[in-house]
Amino acid sequence: MSDVARHALIVATDTYVNDGLDHLRSPGQDAVVLAGVLENPEIGGFVVDVVRNEPAHVILRRVEDFFADRSREHSLLLHFSCHGLKNASGELFFAATDTLPGRLSSTAVPADFVRRCMNEGRSRNTVLFLDCCYGGAFMEGMRTRAGGDAHVFDSFSERGFDSGRGWAVITASNAMEYAFEGTELAADHQVQPSVFTRALADGLASGAADLDADGLVSINEVYDFVYDEVRRENPHQTPSRSVHLQGDLYIACSKRRRTGGEGLPEAVREAVSSPAAFSRLGAVPELRRCLEDSDLELAEAACRALRGLVRNDVKSVAGEAARALEEVSVRPSPGSLDFGRVGQFQPEPHRRIELMGPALAHDCVPRPGDDWIRAQAVEDTVDVSVDTARPGRREGSLTLEGKAGETAVPVRVEVVPASVPTTAPPPPSLPWQAPAPRPTPPDRVPRGPVGGGPGPMAGSVPLPSPRPAQGPAPASGSVPPPAPAGSSPSPPARHSSASLKRRLAARTIDYVLAFLFAFGAVTVVGTVWTLVDDSDSSMNIMANIVATLFFLGWGVLLFLYDWLFLGHGGATLGKMLVSVRVVDARTGGRPSQRQAVRRAALFGLPQTIPVLGNLLVLIESLMAHTDPWTRAPHDRRVGTLVVRVHR
Structure with missing residues (x-):
């Protein structure tokens, strides 16, 4: 190929002035990737020229210049990556940056013009790659570029070419409907070339397109490789070709070489390399036996030889080799x-x-x-x-x-997924309520030391020691101690978790009472202040004090109010009116002074911040819905529980 001047022109358009043509992501990257492969002296050896995002008249001039003044010593390659459009007559056009869909004849590049340039040129051979299709989304992560049913081979038919002049056209898809761009990536990733161009560039760069491993990549091998790669990645896209050449056209070199049976026994190697088909056919059973050998190097050598026969040999030999490979398939x-x-x-x-x-x-x-x-x-x-x-x-x-x-x-x-039960589950037991013990069969009840009475059940939780009959009464709302032995136990106070609605009602009553208290206190103090000094400056000072206390003292007032009532009775006035109280979550008794102070501080003091503090407390109270015992976060931290007392 060294005696032929090789030239390539890549036309890539991804930006369009007209809003009716979507901007494309791939063409710019198409030009970069393909140009790098074609101009590599070890692969393509082309002199590459790139035309990117130019108006139609510039592209027309560059295409005409590309084909002009060529001779039979030139081999040409032209690549279009852009939108493909057609007019009402079905004629194909290639879009430029200034293309108007309603004025294709004057603002786009006609396919017929490119065909005429190819026909009038005197180059030895010409290859045309078309990666251009309709603009519009086809599937998630992919974009298409095509124009209806504008069949490219209708525009590049054999009619009009002089006999003996070689040319080939390979398209990204048959009717130019599904030439897909690379998958859409995030902004911090590099844009990928289109499916068609990526397969073309990868096949040439890696040598994988050299299917017969002879060191040269022919135009037919390029098509076969690109077809398989594109169909594997996207079955909705089918590359097509139209080749009119005398002899083979090689567009690239590769470092792949046909296997000569390296690593195989000498007799098998000679049979594989024999020019006689029956000798190669006779080598297949030997290769099959080598495949099953425990020596992986020998088995891999046999596998390579069989793949070479499948790819390059006549049907009879290739069929037998393919059947042998099936035996070592996964x-x-x-x-x-x-x-x-x-x-x-x-x-x-x-x-x-x-x-x-x-x-x-x-x-x-x-x-x-x-x-x-x-x-x-x-x-x-x-x-x-x-x-x-x-x-x-x-x-x-x-x-x-x-x-x-x-x-x-x-x-x-x-x-x-974690599903929500369709029926409400039974309410959970309160923390201090132990499950009822299972009845013990009479024959398993151990006898006590006195009078043969029943003793405590083995494995049961030991009860606290009985309190004297004459003693202080338990706190209201607490769980009464167990009755002394031999007496009838009194029924315990019945508790259940207080509903959020009942708790909000109690808190509303408390707010009203606290406000009335504050209003009364301010009224009394204001009256006394007026009697002592009714000057304007004094009244201004009094007004400022009242305003400060109103905005910043509300939370302190609620803290003192809750602490006073919870520390002495376990319930505020509002809670008493709606039959709820605060208890120690571990014992069910009245909360300790430490618990009362902490609970009052966590609930009241945040409300010293006007509006924001009240909003935070409201949100925190509504979070009680997330707890099995409807505890708000301040109850969970302090270890208290709001329960309803059934009288």
Whole structure:
């Protein structure tokens, strides 16, 4: 290829003035990636020129200049990456930055113009790549670029080309409907080239497009490689070609070389390299035996030789080689994984996939097809787990890539969210209420030391010592002590958690009483102050004091009010009126002075901050809904509980 001058022109347009044409993300990156590969002297060896985001008249001039003054010593490559549009007559146009969809003839690049330039040029051969399709979203994370049913081969047909002149056209899709751009990325990630151009550039750069491993990449190999890659990534896009060449056209070099049977026994190597088809066919059974050998190096050498026969040999030999490779394909057991129903946020469930077959079939790499699937190869197995963070039914696949191919394992799981019960559960027992002991069979009741009476049950919680009959009465609302032995126990006071509605009613009454107290106190003090000094300056001082106390003293007043009543009776006046009281959550008795001070401070003092403090206390009180015993956060911190007293 060194005796041919190789030139490439890349036309990329991703920005459009007209609002009817969406801006594209890929063309700019298309130009950068493809230009780098084509101008690499070890790969393409092209002299590359890039036209990016130019108006139609500039592109027309550059395309015409590109084909003019060429000779048979020139090999040309033209690449378009932009919107593809058609007019009412079905004629194809390539969009420029100033293209108006209603004025295509004067503001876009006609496909017929490009065809005429190719026909009038005198280059040895010309290759045209078209990665341009309709503008509009097709699927999540992808964008399409095409224009209806504008079939590109209708515009670049064999008609009009002189005989003997070689050219080839490869398009991103058949009717230019689904030429997809790269997946949309976040702002801090690099934009990817389109699906078609990425496959083209990767195949040339890596040499993977050199399917027969002869060191040269032909135009037909490029198409076959790009077709497979694009279809694997997106089955909705089908690249197409139209080739009219005399002989093969090579557009790149590669470092791949056809295997000569390296690593195989000499007799097998000679048979694989033999020009006689029957000798190569006879080598297949020997290669099959090498595949099953425990020596992985020998098995891999046989696998490489068989893949070469499948790719490059005649049908009879390639078919037998393909059947031999199937024997070392990855054979998972089980062939699918169903994790069933799993609770949300539960530990990730694990399943093991056993790898069956010869040693070479065990050498595989797991590739999860979805981000919620986890997989790791462990000796001759694959450990698979699933993420339980997101609820819902999910189906995905795990691909096991082996030396002789890949196998997909379906994976299913249903992550069940934490559901709210449809019926209200029974109210929880209060903290100090122990569950009722189970009845003990008569034959298991141990006899007491006196009179053969029943003794305490084994394993029961020991009761506190009985109090004397003559003693101080228990605090109102507390849990009475157990009655002395031999007497009839009096029924305990019946408590249940106070509802939020009842508690809000009690607090409203307390607020009204506190306000009336404050108003009365201010009135009395104001009256006395007026009698002592009724000057204007004195009255101003009095007004400032009253205003300060009103805004900043409300929380202090509530603190003193709650502390006074809770410390001495376990209930404020409002709580008494609605039959609720505050008790120690551990014992059910009246709260201690320390608990009363802390609870009054946590509830009252924040309200010294006008408006904001009252709002915070309201939110904190409403959080009682989240507690089994409807405790607000200040009750939880202090260790108290608001209960209703059933009289």
